[in-house]
Amino acid sequence: MKDRLLKVFILEDQPMEAELTKRAVLQFAPNAMFTMAATEEEFLxxxxxxxxxxxxxxxxxxxxxxLQALLHVREHFPYLPFIFVTGTLNSEQKAAEAILQGANGYVLKDHLEALERSVVNALAKADERRSLNQEKIRRQQYRKLMLQKATTILQATADFPEKTMLEQTLREVMSEI
Incomplete structure (x- = not known):
């Protein structure tokens, strides 16, 4: 983390709290760059x-x-790690709700020393999800290519009783990919 350029978005309405969070990040990621927002409008x-x-x-x-910000992020930026840095998530119910909505974790403001571990873990999980998604896309593209080849070969063959049915089946399978 020391050499990595880490691009951090901080959503915090209290300037002093935002500064404390920023300083905590700079301790483990000295090359971090920050985007700050204090309101919904700024955030969006x-x-x-x-x-x-x-x-x-x-x-x-x-x-x-x-939670509203989290839902927006999950809808528009599904791979962006989202961590609550707050003083109010000490309720187990609120913490569980945040995690169930897709947060990658939370750190209490009076325990910012835990921020590095949370960020590192969230980044690792996001990288893993991206890799899995890229592999899924690669497999889908390969399947589509194979189906296109099969369609081309089938179209070049002489007519036979099941040819129309096979062509229809290939079209249906390709439309689902």
């Missing part, structure tokens, strides 16, 4: 600016909350 605008490696968000924000 700035999240579009570019790719981020991790999002650190407070749970309670004025007129907005971290």
């Amino acid at each position: 605008q700035k999240i579009q600016w570019g790719e981020h490696d991790v999002l650190l968000a407070d749970y309670n924000l004025p007129g907005y909350n971290g």
Whole structure:
């Protein structure tokens, strides 16, 4: 992490809390770059600016909350690791809800020393998910190519009783990929 350029998005309405989170990140990722947002409007605008490696968000924000931000991220940026950095998730129910909604974890503001472990774990899981998804896409592309080859070969063959049925079956299978 020391040499990696880490692009961090911080969603926090309290400037001092945002600064403390930023300093905690800089301790384990000195080359980190930050995008900061304090409101829903800022968040929705700035999240579009570019790719981020991790999002650190407070749970309670004025007129907005971290779960709403999490749902937005999961819908639009499914691989972006999302970690709550908050003082209010000490309720087991809230913590469980956050995790079930797709958060990669949470760190309490009075235990920022745990942030490095949470970020490293979240980044590793996101990399793994990306790799699995890329492999899935590669397999789908390969299947589609094989089906296209089979269709081309079938079209070049002489007519036989089941040819129309086979062509229809191949079209149906290709439409599902």
